Amino acid sequence: MKQPQKRIPLQPRRSLLAGAVCGALLCMAPFMAGAQEYPSRDIHFICAFPPGSGADVLVRHFAEKLRPIAKRSVIVENRAGAGGNIATEYAAKAKPDGYTIYVHAGSAVAANMHLFKKPPVDAAKALQVAATINRQPFMLLVDAKSPYKNVAELTAAMKQKGAKATYASAAPTGSIMGEIYKRVTGVQAVEVSYRTAPDSLNEMLSGKLDYAMHDPVFALAQQRENRLRILAVSSGTRLKAIPEYPTMTEQKVPMDLTGWWAAMVPTGTPKPVVDQINQWFTFMVNSDETTKFLNSFGGDAWSNTPEAGQAMLVKSIKDWGPYVKLAKIEPQ
Amino acid sequence: MARVRVKGPQDLGAAIVFIVIGIAGLVFGQDLAFGSSAKMGPGYFPTILSGLILALGTGLLIYSFIVDGPPIETVQVRPIALIVISILVFGYLLELLGLVVTAFLMTLVAAHARRKVNLRENIYLGIGLSVFSVLIFVRGLSQPLPVWWWAQ
Amino acid sequence: MDINIIHNLATGFSAALSLQNLWFALVGCMLGTLIGVLPGIGPIPTIAMLLPVTFGLDPLSSLIMLAGIYYGAQYGGSTTSILVNMPGEASSIVTTLDGHPMAKQGRAGAALSVAALGSFFAGCVGTIFIAAFGPVLAGLAQEFNSPDYFSLMVLGLVMAVVLAHGSVVKAIGMVLIGLLLGLVGTDVNSGVTRYTFGISEIWDGIDFLPLVIGLFGIVEVIRNLEQHDEHRVPISTKIRDLWPSKKDFQQSWPAVLRGTALGSVLGILPGGGAVLASFASYTMEKKIAKDPSRFGKGAIEGVAGPESANNAAAQTSFIPLLTLGLPSNAIMAIMMGAMIIHGIQPGSAVMTKHPELFWGMVASMWIGNAMLVIINLPMVGIWVKLLAVPYRLLYPAILLFCVIGVYSTNNSSAQLALTAAFTVFGYILIRFECEPAPLVLGFVLGPIMEENLRRALVFSRGDPMIFIQRPISATLLVLTIALIILAVIPQIRRTRDVAFQE
Secondary structure, three states: OOOOOOOOOOOOOOOOOHHHHHHHHHHHHHHHHHHOOOOOOOEEEEEOOOOOOHHHHHHHHHHHHHHHHHOOOEEEEEOOOHHHHHHHHHHHOOOOOOOEEEEEEHHHHHHHHHHOOOOOOOHHHHEEEEEEEEEEEOEEEEEOOOOOOOHHHHHHHHHHHHHHOEEEEOOHHHHHHHHHHHHHHOOOOEEEEOOOHHHHHHHHHOOOOOEEEEOHHHHHHHHHOOOEEEEEEOOOOOOOOOOOOOEOOOOOOOOOOEEEEEEEEEOOOOHHHHHHHHHHHHHHHOOHHHHHHHHHOOOEEOOOOHHHHHHHHHHHHHHHHHHHHHOOOOOO | OOOOOOOOHHHHHHHHHHHHHHHHHHHHOOOOOOEOOOOEOOOHHHHHHHHHHHHHHHHHHHHHHHOOOOOOOOOOHHHHHHHHHHHHHHHHHHHHHOHHHHHHHHHHHHHOOOOOOOHHHHHHHHHHHHHHHHHHHHHHOOOOOOOOOOOO | OHHHHHHHHHHHHHHHOOHHHHHHHHHHHHHHHHHHHOOOOOHHHHHHHHHHHHOOOOHHHHHHHHHHHHHHHHHHHHHHHHHHOOOOOHHHHHHHHHHHHHHHOOOHHHHHHHHHHHHHHHHHHHHHHHHHHHHHHHHHHHOOOHHHHHHHHHHHHHHHHHHOOOOHHHHHHHHHHHHHHHOOEEOOOOOOEEOOOOOHHHOOOOOHHHHHHHHHHHHHHHHHHHOOOOOOOOOOOOHHHHOOOHHHHHHHHHHHHHHHHHHHHHOOOOOOHHHHHHHHHHHHHHHHOOOHHHOOOOOOHHHHHHHHHHHHHHHHOHHHHHHHOOOOOHHHHHHHHHHHHOOOOOOOHHHHHOHHHHHHHHHHHHHHHHHHHHHHHHHHHHHHHHOOOOHHHHHHHHHHHHHHHHHHHHOOHHHHHHHHHHHHHHHHHHHOOOOHHHHHHHHHHHHHHHHHHHHHHHHOOOOOOHHHHOHHHHHHHHHHHHHHHHHHHHHHHHHHHHHHHO
């Protein structure tokens, strides 16, 4: 499968000042009391992407940050493949003791329940969300040289072009966003699939492609370089970090496609351990530098209780069914 | 009529490899939608490739009966069998036994790929390599490999 | 403009020559070399693993160290290609073709020295290239659209056929099988899985390492074991033989120049730039050589050219990242991640907003290359001595490092089952005189080729004329045809001669 949300916001990690470490440890002190015995050995983070990918960097970043807080080694295990299913299965079947934590996009876990004919596990039952990390939209982009300043102008021009229009996508979320847009507006553009968003840049700039649905990391970087222009974001509400970009919904194309990352553990992990993990991640996610950094990539830092996170997983699984059908993606 | 005789055994072998792969590509790819050139389906490129491989194989098959070529070198079963087994030993025992024991076992199996085996020397080699690999890969490069059969 | 370059390079050198940055360049180069020499572990997992370690450093130091690992691993990878026929990554595959035969003839020292010196020269030129033409070249790469990429891939594959020293028909077959293997896994366009037989480990495609370790490295071990004990490699450890002879130098330097030029240009293209560069250089050397039959049997140009080409390409592959914010390969994607972590947006703004970082990196590339040549030349003696270790002790170690490397890329046993399968396949191929190098190039370029063919035809609505209407694509196709003519004519003549003898 195409991996949902290939580009993931990376997180900042300037040299951790001694003060920050001390502060972190002080803040953690009260939490430690709840679970004296956990962690008593190394913690393993499961990453569903190969070493070096954007997502891998995010996972390793949290591993590095958790080390001084948990006072244990945090080892990242890459178990890439099958669109994340291999890692999901491995994490779900691990011992539910809190030493195996799956750091991955909850939205991708949910999507895979529909993108595959036989998902390896029933994610809502097999996994427990311990903490959420961020939320991020996909973005509708056009060439910065093009005259379209909003979605309505683009739609009008694309209707004129009819089936001669083309657009790029590089992930299932982009495909789905493109299908919803066409369904709502009646545009008939032809989808051109790319492996990664940057692969599509040359053809965007040469005018071969009329518009694109891409991840925020690529979109914001190109907007900053003044090569591409962001017309709208796919989330239901504007993001706190980038309030200047309107939602597709505001632009009369209703949709709510939001990607979100989470730390997940196998179901059956003791409640105090889940709470401990939640406190760690909540603390890390809300640190100033992390929040600021997530923002600069078009995602908002987003922490929740384990219960709210789990509810989000269940809701995402429900939402993705119709999306996948709409985008006419054949489940594998 | 002259008797049909294989003249280039190596070419014949390669021809068989090509034909098998070409047919396999076509058979296992038949469920993939072919599409059209304007809208290539997932089966378009594989079908064309498999067809070309099959055609080349067929050509080579005919060629092998016409043009003389060198004979195939004799196959020795022992080296390839034991090396392949040693790879599989590593792959399937690592998660059960940990790196220390598996590296040792693998070294012993691999050593038997040669005819003359000095068991004592290979036990020392196995111990040495297993210690070395733990030091380099687990301690030095912090690879997430299990060292023993229990979790640390 | 010229004054500016000098001024800029001065800025860069003053930043890169600080004691701290020199230290990190050295650490990076050493680590990279060591890792490159361990067969199986390539630069990608290494850089990924060491990335968190560099979080605490200042941005320039951390990028210098990561870049050092990258070049270092390339040097190290050539070392294993030459000594044990074990390429660590696609761009050092061609080095095995003549490098390993040289080692078998006792000329490992000459091969290693020429590889190191050629790489150093190419690295220097690559650095100047970036300093002088970076933005211009980046603009050129941006002109490439889908039809152009497709034609470039066609040219690359024809090169793979030409470089084979056996039968052209078999080489074409190998390329096609490689292309087919490259398509295994999920189709980018439709999301349908192809030829996966329900094995979820290959849904994202066959990994490169099991393929190349099986086909090249382990098959080589088996072949050595089939030969008579101990007399495998005639070892020459006399100092005289560690250094290339005068004749070696004379044969090498033009190859180094040509390889450097090819590599500098091809390196800026995304995808298989460095791989294409090394294959192209080998093909070119073989085509212009007076006696092409020496190739594959230890021709020193076959080491000097490709090694220079892949190192030049390694340098210039930074251009799209530093000037456009586009990573041209997996390693550049990691470097991009590293920059982002430090709060630097890769792209044209790097040069204007962080000149000391941009030019510091350019300067450090030269420093890194100089360090590598200083580290590696004395090591040549040690590496050659390594060949004096009895093979019965050496091969279990080689095997073990390979399997650990393959396993750790994805922590999966299935990778080793694949390695075993490719070992058997590779052994069969060798018995039938089919060379694996064209197969690997097909494997690497296959997916890129299919995707671009498909896109080009979507844009042209199925009209194949698009490949000759675009000037870049048309030029590349003309080159392809010229190469085919050059390659096929001698073959036809030979076949006809053989046929007439009947």
